[in-house]
Amino acid sequence: MSSLVQRSQVTADQVIATETQPLLAAVNLTVESGGTKVLRDISFTLPHGRILGLIGESGAGKSMIGRVIANQLPRGFAVTAGSLPFEGRDLLALPHHEHRELLGRRIAFVPQEPTGALNPAKTIGQHFAEHLKRLDVPKAERRNVALAALADMLMPAPADVYDKYPFQLSGGMCQRVLIALAFVSKPDLVIADEPTASLDVTTQVHIIGLLRRLQDKYRTGVLFITHQLRLAAHLCDEVAVLYAGDIVEYGPAGPLFRRPRHPYSRALDTANPRFSGAWQPLSSPPGHMPGLNEFRNLPGCRFAPRCASAIDACVAEPPALRVVADGTVMRCIRDDAVPAAESVAGVLQPVGANAQSIGLMQVQNVSMTFHSGGLFKPKAETHAVKEISFSISAGEFVGVVGESGSGKSTLGRMIMGLERPTAGQISLDGVPIGHTAAEWRRRIGIVQLVFQDPRSALNPRRDVLNLVTQPLQSTGHLSRREMRDRAEVLLQDTGLPKDVVSRLPHQMSGGQRQRINIARALCAAPRLLIADEIASGLDVSVQAQILNLLLRLKREHDIALLMISHDLAVVRYLCSRVLVMCQGEVVESGDTETIFANPQHPYTRELIAAVPPEDLTRNWTQLGAVG
Amino acid sequence: MTTWRRHPVLAETRVLIGAGILLSIVAVAALAPIIAPHDPNHQDLLRMLVPPFWKDGADADFPLGTDGLGRCVLSRLIYGARVAVIVGTVVPIGTALLGGIIALVAGYCGGWVDWSVSRTVDIWMSFPPVVLSLVLMVGLSPGLRNVILATILVDWTRFCRITRGAILGLMKLDYVSSARIAGATHVQVMLKDLLPGIFPIIITLFSVEIGIAVIVESVLSFVGVSVEPHIPTWGVMIADGLVTVFAEPWGLVLPMMAIILTVLGANMLGDGLRLSLDPRLASRPSLEV
Numbered sequence A: 001m002s003s004l005v006q007r008s009q010v011t012a013d014q015v016i017a018t019e020t021q022p023l024l025a026a027v028n029l030t031v032e033s034g035g036t037k038v039l040r041d042i043s044f045t046l047p048h049g050r051i052l053g054l055i056g057e058s059g060a061g062k063s064m065i066g067r068v069i070a071n072q073l074p075r076g077f078a079v080t081a082g083s084l085p086f087e088g089r090d091l092l093a094l095p096h097h098e099h100r101e102l103l104g105r106r107i108a109f110v111p112q113e114p115t116g117a118l119n120p121a122k123t124i125g126q127h128f129a130e131h132l133k134r135l136d137v138p139k140a141e142r143r144n145v146a147l148a149a150l151a152d153m154l155m156p157a158p159a160d161v162y163d164k165y166p167f168q169l170s171g172g173m174c175q176r177v178l179i180a181l182a183f184v185s186k187p188d189l190v191i192a193d194e195p196t197a198s199l200d201v202t203t204q205v206h207i208i209g210l211l212r213r214l215q216d217k218y219r220t221g222v223l224f225i226t227h228q229l230r231l232a233a234h235l236c237d238e239v240a241v242l243y244a245g246d247i248v249e250y251g252p253a254g255p256l257f258r259r260p261r262h263p264y265s266r267a268l269d270t271a272n273p274r275f276s277g278a279w280q281p282l283s284s285p286p287g288h289m290p291g292l293n294e295f296r297n298l299p300g301c302r303f304a305p306r307c308a309s310a311i312d313a314c315v316a317e318p319p320a321l322r323v324v325a326d327g328t329v330m331r332c333i334r335d336d337a338v339p340a341a342e343s344v345a346g347v348l349q350p351v352g353a354n355a356q357s358i359g360l361m362q363v364q365n366v367s368m369t370f371h372s373g374g375l376f377k378p379k380a381e382t383h384a385v386k387e388i389s390f391s392i393s394a395g396e397f398v399g400v401v402g403e404s405g406s407g408k409s410t411l412g413r414m415i416m417g418l419e420r421p422t423a424g425q426i427s428l429d430g431v432p433i434g435h436t437a438a439e440w441r442r443r444i445g446i447v448q449l450v451f452q453d454p455r456s457a458l459n460p461r462r463d464v465l466n467l468v469t470q471p472l473q474s475t476g477h478l479s480r481r482e483m484r485d486r487a488e489v490l491l492q493d494t495g496l497p498k499d500v501v502s503r504l505p506h507q508m509s510g511g512q513r514q515r516i517n518i519a520r521a522l523c524a525a526p527r528l529l530i531a532d533e534i535a536s537g538l539d540v541s542v543q544a545q546i547l548n549l550l551l552r553l554k555r556e557h558d559i560a561l562l563m564i565s566h567d568l569a570v571v572r573y574l575c576s577r578v579l580v581m582c583q584g585e586v587v588e589s590g591d592t593e594t595i596f597a598n599p600q601h602p603y604t605r606e607l608i609a610a611v612p613p614e615d616l617t618r619n620w621t622q623l624g625a626v627g
Numbered sequence B: 001m002t003t004w005r006r007h008p009v010l011a012e013t014r015v016l017i018g019a020g021i022l023l024s025i026v027a028v029a030a031l032a033p034i035i036a037p038h039d040p041n042h043q044d045l046l047r048m049l050v051p052p053f054w055k056d057g058a059d060a061d062f063p064l065g066t067d068g069l070g071r072c073v074l075s076r077l078i079y080g081a082r083v084a085v086i087v088g089t090v091v092p093i094g095t096a097l098l099g100g101i102i103a104l105v106a107g108y109c110g111g112w113v114d115w116s117v118s119r120t121v122d123i124w125m126s127f128p129p130v131v132l133s134l135v136l137m138v139g140l141s142p143g144l145r146n147v148i149l150a151t152i153l154v155d156w157t158r159f160c161r162i163t164r165g166a167i168l169g170l171m172k173l174d175y176v177s178s179a180r181i182a183g184a185t186h187v188q189v190m191l192k193d194l195l196p197g198i199f200p201i202i203i204t205l206f207s208v209e210i211g212i213a214v215i216v217e218s219v220l221s222f223v224g225v226s227v228e229p230h231i232p233t234w235g236v237m238i239a240d241g242l243v244t245v246f247a248e249p250w251g252l253v254l255p256m257m258a259i260i261l262t263v264l265g266a267n268m269l270g271d272g273l274r275l276s277l278d279p280r281l282a283s284r285p286s287l288e289v
Helices: A002-009 A012-015 A062-069 A096-102 A123-134 A140-151 A158-162 A171-183 A199-216 A230-234 A251-257 A263-271 A292-297 A312-316 A410-418 A436-447 A464-468 A481-493 A498-502 A510-522 A540-557 A570-572 A592-597 A602-609 A620-624 B015-032 B075-107 B110-128 B129-139 B142-173 B173-182 B188-223 B234-243 B250-277
Strands: A024-033 A036-047 A049-053 A077-083 A107-110 A188-193 A221-226 A237-243 A246-254 A321-325 A328-330 A359-372 A380-393 A397-401 A423-428 A447-450 A528-530 A558-563 A577-582 A585-591
Touching: A002 A230, A012 A321, A012 A328, A012 A436, A012 A577, A024 A062, A024 A602, A036 A049, A036 A062, A036 A077, A036 A246, A036 A292, A049 A062, A062 A188, A096 A263, A107 A171, A123 A158, A123 A171, A123 B173, A140 A158, A140 A171, A140 B142, A140 B173, A158 A199, A171 A199, A199 A230, A199 A602, A199 A620, A230 A237, A230 A263, A230 A585, A237 A251, A237 A263, A246 A251, A246 A263, A246 A321, A246 A570, A246 A592, A251 A528, A263 A510, A263 A540, A312 A540, A359 A410, A380 A410, A380 A423, A397 A410, A397 A570, A410 A447, A410 A558, A423 A436, A423 A592, A447 B173, A464 A498, A481 A498, A481 A510, A510 A528, A540 A558, A540 A570, A540 A585, A540 B015, A540 B075, A558 A570, A558 B173, A570 A592, A577 A602, A585 A592, A585 A602, B015 B075, B015 B250, B075 B142, B075 B234, B075 B250, B110 B142, B129 B142, B129 B188, B142 B188, B173 B188, B188 B234, B188 B250
Parallel strands: A049 A221, A049 A237, A107 A188, A188 A221, A397 A558, A397 A577, A447 A528, A528 A558
Antiparallel strands: A024 A036, A024 A077, A237 A246, A246 A328, A321 A328, A359 A380, A359 A423, A577 A585
16 A cells, blocks of 8 residues: 555656666657657666667667767757766767767667678678777787687687678677677677667577676666567566657566557557467557658657547647556556557458368479589589478468578579479479469469568559559550559558559558558469568568458458468468478478477477567576577 | 749759750750851961950951861851760660660570670770770771761670669569569560669760760861761861960860860769659658657
8 A cells, every 4th residue: 555655656757767877867858850859758767787678660769769879860860858868977968079988988889780780891800809909908918808708609619700701600690799899898888779680580589698698797788779579578677668759658678568558568569479379360550650751740649640549638749758557657648548450350360271172282392402603613502492392272371480591482482483493393273383484374373472572572663553553564455444443452452542552662651562562462363472571571560460461361362371481470370381491491390389389390499489488487588698 | 942843853953954055065056057157167278376255366257266277166166066966866875775775685684695795795895995996987987977886886885784783783673573473574574674773874874975975976086087077076176276286275175175065064964864863862751760
């Protein structure tokens, strides 16, 4: 009872300011660009030796906070209010050279794209030497310091890595090097901006584990920027959920993850496919995060247009942070507000194929061997795909999981006919299919492939009408009127408004572009859709919309799907059957639930272990620190 | 911004200046018989090396003076623009067609087609262009048509190499495969997806080629293997001006300035068009937060 009374007296400011002199704090930080508040009233506290997670989808402003700390705001952006005390000294008021002195010594950064962050013309050793010189480490000691730092990251052979160039290392190795570089000065603060976004899942768990290990060892404060709520829940002590430049919810990671209160935090939670428990349809608010140019029309709560509980007061002015539980604050004026949800009608749990249904597509002993070398180089063979056999029935959703380089994309391209298998046979409707012009026409009438990145797959010079009706243009002589009608049906099928028909791809959001990408594949009325990682580049709420769209299409058009993905939770959500691929071979295949519940092959077990579990008590981040 | 400049191409100042310069030169060339004060080949041996109007001893009859044979410099500049305009139009079209089509086929087909085209271009480019064009002109007879032919045969490789590179870049994008999957024929993919993608590069190269064509023609004229001797060109004027450069430097400087102006106009137009025709550069999307 006494705690309840106490709680009501605590203000939001007090909840945030937990310490008198924390490592880093943001106090009412506001960043503006052209009169628009890009970041509004950001406040957080990062005590020494703790991890604060900044969570949000692209456009939430989470990377902008890192840029403010690094004093690297893009042109036209400026901090207009607030302060950013680092051990009591306001970083924003610090003279330029003093601020720069802190960077790299006491404040270090781990970037998002490890391969791009290292200079390809310099060895790892040279990267260290340069950084250590700046840190005034005597020349004689530099090598040993660097080797010790690499050993700290549990590198198998630090001396070998020391002499290598970045391109000779994998993405995960490069990220280990960058983390070692960041920690070599024993900084007080490390800012990690999506350090695992471009890495495989099994590499991700190692990198997270190593980051945690070093953070623990040196009592470093870490600002961890991510879009993965569950990952943050495992790694971070506190988390701040950002939406369109606002911190909408802030508090201890565990309770916030178990019971999100802000409608946006809830939306993140319900849109995230689960890897355990019963299957349930994902729900996601319609639309997408507003862009900078839309901010001026949203003077109040920026989430209000996507919130089911929004009232007039929500849109009038920005809601203040208020205390909702021990240590948790939220920027919402309503209790138990819920996000708006797209209808999940027609979204049904995937079930196995009907035993009587005939095989739509069979792959028999298909292999793909790449030959490299030639006149001046020794010849070499790479087995991208080795003797794979499987089949898909009409209306069946099959998943292919594996890490990059496992040959799963090559498999998809071979079924589509973009690559010729070096051995084996692919049959459609029981008839083997080859590579003549007539067979190509038959193939594209049955199979369509949706590429991973719509920015690359959509010709930037074609408008939406032109793009979605592309399959009609080569054959028929349709009038513009007929094309328009067909386009409208396709846009409706994929949940897009009619008025996008005259837009160009770059005038749409990422989710809309992916829908266009899918709509084009549907235009040819295929019976098998091959989806190559089509949900992985998308934010979680948009991903949920796309996944539900696929399930709805299955129900409405009886489409079969080959879902190529590295995300096991996505495959579990969509597919009744799964193939696990490793180095070109299918190591395990069968019913999705059975395989994920009871994996037999060690590689499958490794993949499953890399998924952050729902259960926060399992010490998932410890897993990675072993080798 | 005024209404007529709303279109992105017209909003680009470089396009306006460049097009302005080039159109003026075209107009001068077209109207040469009307605006030129004298017959460009008429020699007035009593009035040789008259200085231009801003210097002492100028003659009102010859605003830009006369050359060593007493021919009107202004009239020769005006008539010289005709050859420059024809060469600067036909040569870029020719190189774009020849180089572009070969590049499109090579880049799209890949394999041995691409290999043989690339090696041919390599060998072709290893000849010094001026020497190659001189040899060609010696083999062919003088005349405007042969000058154009020689320049195209020498310079198609530049077009071919750069557009091939751009096509290889586009081939890596999934939209080419997507178009194939959507049922487009090879020719449709080339024309509808690849060609528009390299359009900005073609525009830039085209404008660079305008300048190069004018310069190459001048070089050939300068050494006397270009058009027939009675046709005035800027290159011939430079050669003539060089003989009398110590007596009257303007006979040399003025045709050089005409060439520089043409090349500058072409480059500005090309640069501006490239920027304004690329949909991704034209309307920049809002910054990622």
